Amino acid sequence: QVQLQESGPRLVKPSETLSLTCAVSGDSVSSDHWWSWVRQVPGQGLEWIGEISHSGSTNYNPSLKSRVTISTDSSIIQFSLHLTSVTAADTAVYFCARERTRSGTTFFDYWGQGTLVTVSS
Amino acid sequence: DIEMTQSPSSLSAYVGDRVTITCRASQTIGSYLNWYQQLPGKAPKLLIYAASTLQSGVPLRFSGGGSGTDFTLTISSLQPEDFATYFCQQSYSIPPYTFGQGTKLEIK
Numbered sequence: 471q472v473q474l475q476e477s478g479p480r481l482v483k484p485s486e487t488l489s490l491t492c493a494v495s496g497d498s499v500s501s502d503h504w505w506s507w508v509r510q511v512p513g514q515g516l517e518w519i520g521e522i523s524h525s526g527s528t529n530y531n532p533s534l535k536s537r538v539t540i541s542t543d544s545s546i547i548q549f550s551l552h553l554t555s556v557t558a559a560d561t562a563v564y565f566c567a568r569e570r571t572r573s574g575t576t577f578f579d580y581w582g583q584g585t586l587v588t589v590s591s
Numbered sequence: 592d593i594e595m596t597q598s599p600s601s602l603s604a605y606v607g608d609r610v611t612i613t614c615r616a617s618q619t620i621g622s623y624l625n626w627y628q629q630l631p632g633k634a635p636k637l638l639i640y641a642a643s644t645l646q647s648g649v650p651l652r653f654s655g656g657g658s659g660t661d662f663t664l665t666i667s668s669l670q671p672e673d674f675a676t677y678f679c680q681q682s683y684s685i686p687p688y689t690f691g692q693g694t695k696l697e698i699k
Binding site for chain 1: 592621622623624625627633634635636637640641642644646678680682683685686687688689690691692693
């Protein structure tokens with residue numbers, strides 16, 4: 471059973487960098503999947519942040535591209551999100567998720583439980 | 592970006608009712624449309640992919656349809672555990688993947 475778990479600081483100061491890690495078990499970041507970060511402002515919709523492949527290729531949401539970096543570490547059992555120059559608008563629940571492609575469409579079949587990150591001084 | 596618009600934004604229904612939620616894309620997306628259910632405080636759960644294929648383990652009362660720009664999610668007979676928020680998501684033109692704003696299904 472694939473499981474994902476987000477971790478990182480729950481409180482970040484404005485203008486600083488938000489950093490989260492997603493630990494993967496039951497699968498490997500080096501498997502033939504892409505891995506994503508998605509966020510949700512409480513009570514609102516879902517916003518895709520970006521993705522990373524097993525080989526380290528990345529794609530980002532153009533609306534966040536200038537501030538986002540997604541990476542994997544050498545252990546290939548986790549991947550990370552870094553979002554720079556945060557403001558209160560970045561306060562959200564951050565989810566990591568595994569992607570899968572079938573019948574031509576790509577969907578998110580496994581999700582972490584999500585972690586609320588608050589941007590405040 | 593492809594904009595996904597769901598209707599209605601909220602819906603009240605009784606247990607046992609049949610309900611349909613609509614998702615419209617701002618441009619044609621073929622069948623590259625997926626549906627998720629989100630319970631309060633939980634992560635989204637995949638229900639349907641490729642517009643009409645039921646994810647393994649999802650009850651048969653859920654069904655999806657449509658192609659091009661207009662899609663539907665139907666629950667044939669609402670159960671108490673179905674009261675949640677539902678989101679559609681397109682994967683036709685990326686980045687970025689985009690989601691609908693959500694439809695909150697409440698018990699009447």
